[in-house]
Amino acid sequence: MDRKKQQEAYENYVKKKTPVHNLPVNMAKAFITGGIICAAGQSILNYCEKMGLNKDISGGWTSMILILASVILTALNIYPRIAKWGGAGALVPITGFANSVAAPAIEFQKEGQVMGIGCKIFTIAGPVILYGVFTSWVLGFLYWIGKIAGIF
Amino acid sequence: MDYINAFWVGGLICALAQILLDRTKLMPGRVMVLLVCTGAVLGALRIYQPLQDYAGAGASVPLAGFGNLLWKGVKEAVDKEGFIGIFLGGFKASAVGISAALVFGYLASLICEPKMKK
Numbered sequence: 001m002d003r004k005k006q007q008e009a010y011e012n013y014v015k016k017k018t019p020v021h022n023l024p025v026n027m028a029k030a031f032i033t034g035g036i037i038c039a040a041g042q043s044i045l046n047y048c049e050k051m052g053l054n055k056d057i058s059g060g061w062t063s064m065i066l067i068l069a070s071v072i073l074t075a076l077n078i079y080p081r082i083a084k085w086g087g088a089g090a091l092v093p094i095t096g097f098a099n100s101v102a103a104p105a106i107e108f109q110k111e112g113q114v115m116g117i118g119c120k121i122f123t124i125a126g127p128v129i130l131y132g133v134f135t136s137w138v139l140g141f142l143y144w145i146g147k148i149a150g151i152f
Numbered sequence: 153m154d155y156i157n158a159f160w161v162g163g164l165i166c167a168l169a170q171i172l173l174d175r176t177k178l179m180p181g182r183v184m185v186l187l188v189c190t191g192a193v194l195g196a197l198r199i200y201q202p203l204q205d206y207a208g209a210g211a212s213v214p215l216a217g218f219g220n221l222l223w224k225g226v227k228e229a230v231d232k233e234g235f236i237g238i239f240l241g242g243f244k245a246s247a248v249g250i251s252a253a254l255v256f257g258y259l260a261s262l263i264c265e266p267k268m269k270k
Contacts, residue, residue, distance in 0.1 A: 021174040030170035031163035034214070038162025039155050041209030046154065059212055059221075060248040066213065067249065071256040075264045088169035091180050092187060093162070093213045094249060100184070101253040105261035117261050121254065124181045128215070129250065132188040132222050133242045139196040140226035140238040147230065 026087050033082065033089025041066055041093075063094055070095035074102040100124035154208050161203065161210035184215055191219025196227075221245050 041062050048058035073079040079099050083090040090096055101121055108120040122129075146152045165187075172183050191214075194200040200220040204211035211217050225245025229237030243250075 034166025035159035035163030041213040042158035102257035136222035
């Protein structure tokens with residue numbers, strides 16, 4: 001009986017200590033943060049297209065500038081604060097990818113150039129690149145077969 | 153108008169990802185992988201490109217846009233080079249993003265000292 005009470009008390013304690021996610025509020029924050037980052041990207045895109053660059057190159061410039069900005073904000077320890085408030089809004093855009101590359105590179109520099117920075121820089125980028133490339137490879141393979149079969 | 157479209161589509165993708173983060177036990181890295189793969193598949197199904205034409209950076213800046221870019225690169229390379237294009241196009245199309253993240257990330261590690269987490 002005593003045991004049962006103890007367990008109940010423990011379960012209540014765990015329940016109390018587990019952070020309660022307020023989903024609508026978090027979604028609103030993610031919406032605003034992600035929206036602002038995408039609108040910033042749109043302004044770079046528009047500027048590039050106004051300068052007469054083609055669509056692909058404009059997209060390249062947009063990614064590069066957003067990544068640079070994100071790495072600088074990561075180095076200044078500002079991006080983690082944005083991510084803490086914005087949640088997925090700071091994670092999902094390409095700036096979140098850049099943050100996930102720069103943050104471990106900075107953090108693990110003491111472990112050396114190769115095993116520290118060299119390995120840890122791919123902690124998140126590695127899986128993203130691997131599965132992204134693999135998925136597109138499979139789709140490309142299917143497309144290639146489809147083309148031979150005359151479907152496309 | 154294009155700013156509003158970029159804002160709400162980009163924001164919506166992020167808000168949907170927030171549901172995944174909060175309601176499932178998926179870690180941020182897995183959500184990112186999932187988004188890139190989803191983007192590539194939606195690209196191949198010809199759903200993502202119309203969205204990107206409508207929303208601009210609202211669809212290309214989130215990681216799903218990265219997946220779409222990978223697929224677009226592979227498709228264009230297959231059209232141009234045939235079989236070897238399957239191996240060529242993905243990295244070619246995504247080169248700017250990957251190179252920029254790696255180069256700037258490495259430079260940041262040379263310049264910055266690690267900071268204590270608060």
